Amino acid sequence: MTTLLRILRFTRTLAPYYVGIMIAAAIVTAAGLAVPFITGRATDVVVDAVSSGIAGDPAAEAVAGTVGTVLLLALALLAVSLVEAGIGNVGGYWGDVMSAKMRTILSTRYFEQLLALPQRYYDDELTGTIVARLNRSISEVTNFMKSFSNLFVTLILTTVSVLAISAWYYWPLAVLLAIAYPVYFWLTALTSRRWQRLEGEKNAHVDVASGRFAEVVGQMRVVKSFVGERRELNAFADRFARTETLTESQSRHWHRMDALRQGVLHLIFFGLYAIIFVQTVTGRFTPGDMVMLVQLMAMARQPVTSLSWVVDTAQRAIAGSKSYFEVMDLDPAAVDGGGERPVEPRGDGVGAAGSAEADAAVGPGSAGAGAPPAIAFRGVRFGYGDADEVLAGVDFAVAPGERVAFVGESGGGKTTIMSLLMGLYGVRDGRIEIAGAGRGLEDLRRSIGVVFQEPALFSGTVAENIAYGRPGASRAEIEAVAARAAVDRFVDQLPDGYDTVVGERGIKLSGGQKQRIAVARAMLKDAPIFVLDEATSALDTKSERLVQAGLEDLMGGRTSLIIAHRLSTIAEVDRIVTLKDGRIDEIGPPAELAASGGIYAELLALQASSARADRKRLQDFDVVG
Numbered sequence: 001m002t003t004l005l006r007i008l009r010f011t012r013t014l015a016p017y018y019v020g021i022m023i024a025a026a027i028v029t030a031a032g033l034a035v036p037f038i039t040g041r042a043t044d045v046v047v048d049a050v051s052s053g054i055a056g057d058p059a060a061e062a063v064a065g066t067v068g069t070v071l072l073l074a075l076a077l078l079a080v081s082l083v084e085a086g087i088g089n090v091g092g093y094w095g096d097v098m099s100a101k102m103r104t105i106l107s108t109r110y111f112e113q114l115l116a117l118p119q120r121y122y123d124d125e126l127t128g129t130i131v132a133r134l135n136r137s138i139s140e141v142t143n144f145m146k147s148f149s150n151l152f153v154t155l156i157l158t159t160v161s162v163l164a165i166s167a168w169y170y171w172p173l174a175v176l177l178a179i180a181y182p183v184y185f186w187l188t189a190l191t192s193r194r195w196q197r198l199e200g201e202k203n204a205h206v207d208v209a210s211g212r213f214a215e216v217v218g219q220m221r222v223v224k225s226f227v228g229e230r231r232e233l234n235a236f237a238d239r240f241a242r243t244e245t246l247t248e249s250q251s252r253h254w255h256r257m258d259a260l261r262q263g264v265l266h267l268i269f270f271g272l273y274a275i276i277f278v279q280t281v282t283g284r285f286t287p288g289d290m291v292m293l294v295q296l297m298a299m300a301r302q303p304v305t306s307l308s309w310v311v312d313t314a315q316r317a318i319a320g321s322k323s324y325f326e327v328m329d330l331d332p333a334a335v336d337g338g339g340e341r342p343v344e345p346r347g348d349g350v351g352a353a354g355s356a357e358a359d360a361a362v363g364p365g366s367a368g369a370g371a372p373p374a375i376a377f378r379g380v381r382f383g384y385g386d387a388d389e390v391l392a393g394v395d396f397a398v399a400p401g402e403r404v405a406f407v408g409e410s411g412g413g414k415t416t417i418m419s420l421l422m423g424l425y426g427v428r429d430g431r432i433e434i435a436g437a438g439r440g441l442e443d444l445r446r447s448i449g450v451v452f453q454e455p456a457l458f459s460g461t462v463a464e465n466i467a468y469g470r471p472g473a474s475r476a477e478i479e480a481v482a483a484r485a486a487v488d489r490f491v492d493q494l495p496d497g498y499d500t501v502v503g504e505r506g507i508k509l510s511g512g513q514k515q516r517i518a519v520a521r522a523m524l525k526d527a528p529i530f531v532l533d534e535a536t537s538a539l540d541t542k543s544e545r546l547v548q549a550g551l552e553d554l555m556g557g558r559t560s561l562i563i564a565h566r567l568s569t570i571a572e573v574d575r576i577v578t579l580k581d582g583r584i585d586e587i588g589p590p591a592e593l594a595a596s597g598g599i600y601a602e603l604l605a606l607q608a609s610s611a612r613a614d615r616k617r618l619q620d621f622d623v624v625g
């Protein structure tokens with residue numbers, strides 16, 4: 001019940017539609033209720049004419065009057081039916097508009113909530129599950145609201161009218177009906193709890209299957225290359241087979257209860273019809289009364305059966321929207337697990353704000369020596385969720401305009417540092433200061449241009465993908481950055497040039513082409529801080545050199561953090577930060593670290609070696625010569 005109230009509250013802007021649909025339903029019901037009276041009256045007129053003998057004498061004047069009366073009554077039936085059809089369709093139209101609006105409300109609010117949820121939420125969720133949940137909730141909640149607003153007034157109006165009319169004619173009829181309704185309702189409610197639980201279990205299986213389904217479709221190449229089709233199909237079919245078993249038990253329960261409900265109902269209606277027939281024979285009711293009451297009883301069944309329909313759709317809506325509202329109820333801050341995001345450096349001088357170690361890290365001779373750092377990590381500790389620490393106290397500072405490369409073993413936390421920099425996760429301890437972070441996460445992220453390890457494009461065109469970096473950029477601007485990122489080298493060979501559709505996540509492009517588009521996208525953003533996470537790892541040496549030239553040009557004057565996989569690229573930065581066991585091992589200019597005997601020196605030595613073991617060790621650092 002609370003879920004239903006919640007749906008109503010959630011969609012309260014649709015109240016005028018609910019009311020409109022209810023009014024239309026009320027008119028249709030009232031018109032329907034007039035039918036038994038009209039046919040009852042017609043029966044009495046006809047029976048009178050037949051029993052008085054005038055019906056056999058077409059010449060008699062009385063016949064003309066009677067014919068006039070019955071024709072009028074037939075006309076009344078026509079009028080009532082036309083009102084029913086006309087108003088019924090107006091209500092139907094409102095119902096359709098209401099459903100479309102409800103779809104908009106439920107979808108956009110869900111999407112809005114998803115966009116507000118932190119990265120941590122997506123680490124544990126499957127895309128297909130998120131989509132399946134939305135689709136189910138929309139269709140089931142909409143169905144329910146439509147049938148509810150259509151049937152609610154009809155139910156109330158029919159029930160009250162039928163009870164009042166039957167009480168007026170003969171009170172035992174009303175008493176029997178007054179027993180029928182609550183008993184039926186009670187039996188319906190009894191089935192509900194178990195039904196809902198089973199529906200929830202079914203939904204969970206469908207969600208898991210849909211989640212995997214979307215993943216498989218999105219990564220068909222992996223599935224095919226590992227001959228995983230049969231495995232995936234079996235796992236998928238298995239989930240649905242489990243829903244079949246659950247449906248069997250759910251449906252058995254439902255129909256058993258339904259048979260019981262119907263049995264009780266038929267017994268009560270047997271009593272009602274028996275009373276009406278006997279009372280007509282004994283002269284209490286006229287034949288017209290009997291026809292009217294029999295029709296009325298037929299109408300009295302409608303609320304009862306409608307009630308079970310409403311309960312059925314309500315159950316589906318409750319079960320279907322449960323996981324939807326679970327997502328809507330999530331508090332982004334709580335999901336996030338807290339932790340400080342990057343903040344604007346304090347205005348009271350660098351030394352006062354942070355540790356001496358961090359500030360000392362601003363390299364001598366770097367562009368901003370002496371100036372407040374553009375980026376500073378101060379005793380930063382971090383781990384994903386409740387897992388072990390990935391960063392166990394990281395301190396460094398980057399001067400404005402400085403280029404810093406990060407080197408460390410694979411899984412050592414380089415990408416994690418970049419994620420923390422963008423405020424995708426909060427730190428466990430310590431503090432990150434970034435010039436430009438002061439006014440919240442959006443400002444922070446606007447001030448950072450990033451090329452991710454995975455280029456991750458959208459399904460639009462090449463030009464649209466580049467323009468994602470700055471919506472509204474002109475074609476000339478797009479083509480200018482494309483040239484800097486060496487996109488122009490391959491775009492002419494694509495069927496529609498910059499207007500070529502790249503497929504889901506850019507599947508129609510090569511890894512290197514995707515990376516170049518991702519670089520162009522970040523270039524177009526034109527942010528003061530630049531983050532490159534293995535941005536050119538998929539490029540061959542020649543293309544990389546081309547892109548690198550564009551990047552060099554772009555990085556001039558910008559603070560840049562680079563995770564590079566090529567030692568030659570690393571050698572050209574201002575300083576190198578080496579990571580070991582979640583901490584910083586060394587910080588210094590390449591020339592200094594080359595001689596220090598640390599990780600970077602080791603990498604250089606390994607590079608010079610042709611021994612197999614040495615090449616292997618180099619791979620552990622995601623580094624090539």
Ligand SMILES: Nc1ncnc2c1ncn2[C@@H]1O[C@H](COP(=O)(O)OP(=O)(O)OP(=O)(O)O)[C@@H](O)[C@H]1O
Binds near residue numbers: 123408409414453
């Ligand atoms: N979203 C996540 N949830 C949980 N653990 C994660 C997540 N992302 C990374 N990790 C873990 O954090 C550690 C550091 O990962 P990170 O991606 O930062 O390493 P990296 O140094 O960038 O590695 P590589 O050079 O291979 O890209 C790894 O042990 C990884 O398993």
